[in-house]
Amino acid sequence: MNTSIHNSVGAQNLCLELTKTYDEGEYALTSLYFLYKTHYKPLILLPHPPLSLSLSLSLSLSLSLSLSMGEEGNNMEKRINSSEETEVRKGPWTVEEDLILANYIANHGEGVWNNLARSAGLNRTGKSCRLRWLNYLRPDVRRGNITQEEEQLIIELHSRWGNRWSKIARQLPGRTDNEIKNYWRTRIQKKVKQGEPLDYQNVALTDETSTSSHTNSFDDHNNNNLSYAEQSMTDQTPDALAPQFSAESTGAFWAVEDFWPIQSFNGD
DNA sequence: AAATTACTCAACCGCTGTCCG
DNA sequence: GCGGACAGCGGTTGAGTAATT
Numbered sequence: 001m002n003t004s005i006h007n008s009v010g011a012q013n014l015c016l017e018l019t020k021t022y023d024e025g026e027y028a029l030t031s032l033y034f035l036y037k038t039h040y041k042p043l044i045l046l047p048h049p050p051l052s053l054s055l056s057l058s059l060s061l062s063l064s065l066s067l068s069m070g071e072e073g074n075n076m077e078k079r080i081n082s083s084e085e086t087e088v089r090k091g092p093w094t095v096e097e098d099l100i101l102a103n104y105i106a107n108h109g110e111g112v113w114n115n116l117a118r119s120a121g122l123n124r125t126g127k128s129c130r131l132r133w134l135n136y137l138r139p140d141v142r143r144g145n146i147t148q149e150e151e152q153l154i155i156e157l158h159s160r161w162g163n164r165w166s167k168i169a170r171q172l173p174g175r176t177d178n179e180i181k182n183y184w185r186t187r188i189q190k191k192v193k194q195g196e197p198l199d200y201q202n203v204a205l206t207d208e209t210s211t212s213s214h215t216n217s218f219d220d221h222n223n224n225n226l227s228y229a230e231q232s233m234t235d236q237t238p239d240a241l242a243p244q245f246s247a248e249s250t251g252a253f254w255a256v257e258d259f260w261p262i263q264s265f266n267g268d
Numbered sequence: 269a270a271a272t273t274a275c276t277c278a279a280c281c282g283c284t285g286t287c288c289g
Numbered sequence: 290g291c292g293g294a295c296a297g298c299g300g301t302t303g304a305g306t307a308a309t310t
Contacts (some may be wrong), residue, residue: 090280092304114295126295133280134297181299182277192273206290273309280302287295 089123093132096124101129102137135176142174146183154180155188 048073061088075080089097114124122129135141146154157168165177165184171178 092278112295125280127281127297130280130296135278163299177298178278186276186301271310273307275307278304279307281300282298283300284298285296287300288293289291 088125088128090128093136096136097124098132101132105137106134131178135178140174141176146175146179146187150175151183151188154184158184158188 087089100120100122104116105124108116108119110116110130114131115126117124117126117129120129124132153172154168157171161167163181165181169175169177169180
């Protein structure tokens with residue numbers, strides 16, 4: 001599947017692209033919509049599914065999750081249903097698994113992940129489900145490139161807290177700790193190694209210094225050692241700390257109503 | 269065009285902390 | 290206090306892709 005669709009690609013082209021690839025019996029139309037939501041919406045920033053996609057979607061509501069898959073899909077299916085069925089599945093998530101997980105959470109909520117995995121019929125560990133949900137499927141996951149403002153904030157917070165990725169992530173709405181961690185390792189550390197200037201104040205950039213010297217003293221539950229400036233920063237709400245995103249960029253978030261087609265699956 | 273290298277990032281692993289019976 | 294189950298975290302890996310030779 002072609003993943004190199006750029007921001008400028010319009011809805012119609014997207015439909016054609018997706019339809020061409022997936023509408024040949026490989027997956028249900030719902031999968032197509034889900035792909036649109038999870039993989040393409042962040043790129044094209046459309047407020048609603050395109051009309052033709054919506055129509056397809058309406059049709060898909062009467063279909064069950066177990067709709068037949070084409071040859072390619074069958075290969076994937078075979079892997080799931082093979083002799084490994086009794087074993088816990090690992091590795092990349094399939095579209096069908098994503099659908100099942102998102103659908104289940106939309107109807108039952110998240111939490112108690114091991115039970116969730118079992119109840120949803122996913123042959124995955126609770127851990128795996130949690131990770132997939134939090135890092136990828138969650139409606140408010142913000143996708144797309146890290147902005148300059150976000151990078152600056154990451155650097156500032158890393159200098160303050162070290163490799164406390166989840167804590168840093170909480171200050172960047174929609175960004176996951178995994179994403180920030182990866183970004184730090186692949187981009188920012190590379191810049192440092194190459195001697196590129198990071199013209200931000202008070203930046204301590206080595207993992208060694210940051211983790212060892214900061215982690216303990218800046219613990220979540222012990223802010224007593226913070227200076228006034230540090231304390232005031234700590235006291236700020238995530239909203240206050242976070243960069244102000246443009247209206248366009250917020251389009252990369254999912255809306256609650258984005259889940260309606262998935263919820264409809266259970267006939268609610 | 270093919271082979272190799274570099275890069276990205278989703279997912280896993282192992283560990284710690286917390287909760288609850 | 291103990292042990293099991295679970296959540297959450299940070300570090301690491303490896304498959305897929307892009308860039309380079």
